[in-house]
Amino acid sequence: MRLLLSAIALLLSAAPLYAAELRIDPVRSKAEFSVRLLWVTSVAGSFQGIRGDLTTDPATATAVVRADIDTENIQMESARLRRWVLAPEFFDAEHHPRIHFVSQATPLVLLSHGGEVTGELTIRGVTRPVTFRLLANRCPPESMAGCVLQLQGIIDRTDFGMLGRRGALSDRVNLGMAIVIEAM
Template sequence: MRHLLSAIVVLLAAAPVTAADLRIDPQRSRAQFSVRLLWVSTVTGSFEGIRGDIAIDPSTQSAIVRADIDTESIKMESSRLRRWVLAPEFFDAKRFPSIHFESSPTPLHLLSEGGDVKGKLTLRGVTQPVTFHLQANRCPPQALAGCVLQLQGMIDRTDFEMRGRRGALSDRVNLGMAIVLIPP
């Protein structure tokens, strides 16, 4: 038994110290979208319900970002437009209450230096590969708690079965997230 305990102590001492995973602060994080309407104006909205985490793998010096956005949490200037974007022809919030993003393993240095973050976006039950551009920030990769990660990207809404009002709306939808990281 004493040899077993000694072996466990040696294994634990040899194991790499792992960085703590981080959470997305739901109180201070936001996601937004915009789409051109009739090539004259832009419909915009901001989602206030966002949650998720960042899983850090110290052995590969990479991280995976996971974010869930509550579609019903959208805020817009017009209640009529809000009802429309939540309706079945756009976000279909009743059937699909959340939007999910999960990044591919991303180098930790990229979280500070900025660059392209690849991953998969699930919207309206359809999962597609996406690329978001992450803006550079001043946070070192070893101290990301308290940092704001700002991601911007563009999707083709028809890839997610959003085919309504094709004559009035652009197929290109801008998506962005500003996520504040906090300890678990």
Template sequence: MLLMLPLLAVANGTDYRIDPNRSEAMFRVRLFWLDKVNGEFTHIDGDVVPGPQPGSWVVNATIPVDSVTLPSTHMRQLLLAPSFFDVRHHPTIHFVSNPIAQAALDHGGALTGHLTLRGVTAPIRFAMEPVQCKRLAMTPCQIVLRGMLQRSTFGMTSDRLALSDSVDLNLNITLQPETR
């Protein structure tokens, strides 16, 4: 039998932390309108905590910008530079969801919230697959999110002729139950 996060949290006395070693954020951007560049952030940290309303949850995730991997070292250096992520001044990307009802976790749907990138906070919407966890088991759970953002919203306006403004952002977040 499968149950969702609140029932597990109550039954087991657990909190859910994002497992930084088994979670990832992938992005894809078009290059010269023909090719696509794929990258990945290999570290995500954070948690899923009870929201302000009964039966609601809030996802809180932080991604270190320097965990980005790309097909080439040159591309990685460009993305970490001031004209893109500006890792020196903005070393993290942060996402906080709006409270999400248990039913939305059970059935999937939209996960909305705010993304902070390069010091700019803007609303973002992800499509979320249903979240399911095995009852009474201390096994990891997955949250799979698919979204899109505009680089220009976050001040990344350089290389507009070479790179698309739209970026696909997909997250595979592994939640690890922790006993209180």
């Protein structure tokens, strides 16, 4: 019996602890987008108040990022442009008030060294696979609290049902996120 209890204790001590839960700092994190208008200028906006979390799994040395952005939190140079991007032909904020991103399990080392992060992006209720480029930072993979994860990518807006003004507005939309990680 004593041998059995010792074996169980040894197995339990070798098992990984719970996954680390970190959250996205909604005050210091932001997302930005830009899209070319008439191939001359860009329409750009930024979102404040990203919410979400980063869950790390020590057993697999991976992390998953989940982020939500309220479309109403968009800031733009012009009130007219802001109304337009919130309208049904672009974000359709009334019916789809949130943009959601969830990454696939990403190696922890990639969070420090940079590389490609794949996941699913939901805009206007449409979910599509996406790949973002994660910029390298100086944070150790085992301790992400206080780190800034900078992601950049390009999506095709027509994949998400944004079909308006195709003659004047590019289909390619640049997306960027600066996510500040903090302990819960």
